[in-house]
Amino acid sequence: MEQWAYHTTYSGTPQGSGVSPVLANIYLSELDMFMENYKLNFNTQIKRRSMTKEYNKAKWQMEKFKKLLKQSDDHKEAVKKFKIAQKIMTNTPSYKAIDPVFKRLQYNRYADDFVVGIIGPKADAEKLKQDIKVFLQNELKLTLSEEKTKVTHSGDLIRYLGYDFTVSRSKDVKRNQRGSLQRYWYGRVKLYVPHDKWVGKLHEYKAFKIVKDENGKEKWKSTHRGLLLNRADIEILSKYNSEIRGIHNFYRLAENVSVLNNFKFIMKGSMLKTFAAKYNSSVRKIKEGRMKNGVFGVEYYNKAGQQRCEFYHDSFLHENKASFKVVDTLPNFWRYDKPNSLAKRLSTCVCEICGIHTDNLHMHHVKRLKDLTGKSA
Numbered sequence: 420m421e422q423w424a425y426h427t428t429y430s431g432t433p434q435g436s437g438v439s440p441v442l443a444n445i446y447l448s449e450l451d452m453f454m455e456n457y458k459l460n461f462n463t464q465i466k467r468r469s470m471t472k473e474y475n476k477a478k479w480q481m482e483k484f485k486k487l488l489k490q491s492d493d494h495k496e497a498v499k500k501f502k503i504a505q506k507i508m509t510n511t512p513s514y515k516a517i518d519p520v521f522k523r524l525q526y527n528r529y530a531d532d533f534v535v536g537i538i539g540p541k542a543d544a545e546k547l548k549q550d551i552k553v554f555l556q557n558e559l560k561l562t563l564s565e566e567k568t569k570v571t572h573s574g575d576l577i578r579y580l581g582y583d584f585t586v587s588r589s590k591d592v593k594r595n596q597r598g599s600l601q602r603y604w605y606g607r608v609k610l611y612v613p614h615d616k617w618v619g620k621l622h623e624y625k626a627f628k629i630v631k632d633e634n635g636k637e638k639w640k641s642t643h644r645g646l647l648l649n650r651a652d653i654e655i656l657s658k659y660n661s662e663i664r665g666i667h668n669f670y671r672l673a674e675n676v677s678v679l680n681n682f683k684f685i686m687k688g689s690m691l692k693t694f695a696a697k698y699n700s701s702v703r704k705i706k707e708g709r710m711k712n713g714v715f716g717v718e719y720y721n722k723a724g725q726q727r728c729e730f731y732h733d734s735f736l737h738e739n740k741a742s743f744k745v746v747d748t749l750p751n752f753w754r755y756d757k758p759n760s761l762a763k764r765l766s767t768c769v770c771e772i773c774g775i776h777t778d779n780l781h782m783h784h785v786k787r788l789k790d791l792t793g794k795s796a
Contacts, residue, residue: 440530446559447528453554454526454535457547461524461537468514468521468538477508509592509600534579544570576611582673583611612673617682620666626689641688643696652694653719653728659690660731667731671738679735687730691715 484501491497515521523538524547535551537544548563548570555561571577573586589604621627627641647655663683670676691702698705709715716729764771770781 443530447531447533449559450533450551450555451526451528453551453558457550458524458526461522461539461543461547463520463522465518465521468518470513471511471515474508474511474513477504477511480504481508505600509602510590529580532580534577536573541570578613581613581616581669583613585609585611610673611675612670612678614678617666617679620662621682621685624662624686624689627685639685641685641692643692644689645696647693648697651719652717655690655693655697656717656728656730659686660728662686663731664733667733667735672741674737676737677735683731683735687715690730 481501481504484497484504488494488497488501517540521538522543525536527534535547537547548568552563555563574588576583576585585608587604587607587609590602591604592600593603595601595603625642625644627639630638630640632638647658650658663679663686666682667676667679670679688702691705694700694705694709695702706715709717711727711729714729714732716727718725718727720726768778769776770783772783773781775781
C-alpha cells in the first residue's frame with residue numbers, strides 16, 4: 420500500500436503495521452554498521468577544538484583586572500573594569516566554530532528515521548549525504564528521500580521522533596562547581612514540544628473548536644465529546660487522564676513542556692462539558708458536586724469499597740534525564756479477563772432475562788425499557 424494504492428509486489432513493508440519498525444531494524448542494521456565505520460574514519464584524534472585568539476585576549480584582560488582588584492586604591496572603578504572585562508569574555512566564543520583539525524560525527528536511528536550531526540564544514544555534510552544515498556542505493560536498493568532529507572545548521576529547529584530539537588546558542592551563564600561563571604547552555608542540545616503536535620492531538624480528540632469574534636480574532640473553546648457520553652463516569656475521567664498523561668510522559672524531556680498546561684486546560688474544559696452534556700446540566704453544577712480541595716474527581720466502587728479518581732493534576736516540569744524502567748515480568752492477562760464483560764456474558768449462552776440455555780439467538784419483546792434491571796438494562 421503506497422499513497423492509498425495497492426501494489427501486487429513483494430517489495431516494501433506494510434504501512435501502519437507493527438512489523439514495519441521490526442523489519443526496518445533488521446534491514447537497516449547494515450546502515451548502522453556503515454555509519455559506524457564512517458564515523459571512525461571521519462573523527463579526528465584531536466580531543467578538543469582550538470581556542471580563539473579573541474577569547475584568550477579577553478580572558479587575559481579579565482585576569483588582569485581581577486588582580487588589580489586587590490591592589491587598586493579606587494576599588495569601585497576596579498570592580499567596574501573587571502565586570503566589563505568579564506562580560507566581554509563571556510560573550511566571546513572560546514573555541515573555533517570550524518576547526519580543520521577537529522571533526523566529530525554522531526548518528527542516531529529509530530526504525531526508518533535517522534539523524535546525523537557533525538562538527539565540521541558544510542561541504543562534509545553534503546558529502547556525507549551523498550555517500551549515504553549511494554550506499555542505500557547500491558547496497559540496500561533503497562532510495563533516499565530528497566524531500567525529507569536536508570542539510571541544515573545546528574541552530575535551526577529539526578523535527579525528529581516527534582520533538583523539535585536544536586543546538587543552543589544561549590550565552591546565559593551560571594556558576595560551575597568551582598564557582599566560576601560558565602556559559603553552561605551554549606552548544607547543548609535542546610528538545611522542544613512542537614506547537615502543531617499538541618494542537619493536533621486536540622483536533623484528533625475533537626476536544627475543542629476555533630471560533631472568531633467580531634474582530635476576526637480566533638478563540639479556542641472546549642467542546643464535549645459525544646462518543647464518550649454513554650460511558651461510565653470513571654471511564655470518561657480515566658480516558659481524559661490517560662490522554663493527558665500520555666502526551667506529558669512523551670514530552671517530559673522538552674524544555675517547553677510547560678506549554679502542555681494549555682493542552683490540559685482545553686482537555687479539562689472538554690471533560691467538564693462532556694459530563695454536563697451527559698447529565699443535561701451545566702459545567703458549574705457538575706463542578707459543585709465533584710470538586711474536593713480544588714481538584715475534580717469522581718467516585719467509584721471496587722472490592723475495597725468506595726474510591727475516588729481525580730483529574731490529572733501533576734506539574735508539567737522539565738526533566739533532564741530519561742527514566743528507564745526494566746520490565747521483565749510477563750503480563751498477567753487473567754487480570755484483564757473481566758467476568759462481567761459483554762463478551763464473557765455472551766459466551767455463557769444464557770439468556771439474562773429468562774435464564775434459558777441456548778446456542779441460538781433468543782429475543783424478548785419488552786414493553787417498557789425501564790422495566791429492565793441489572794445488566795439486561
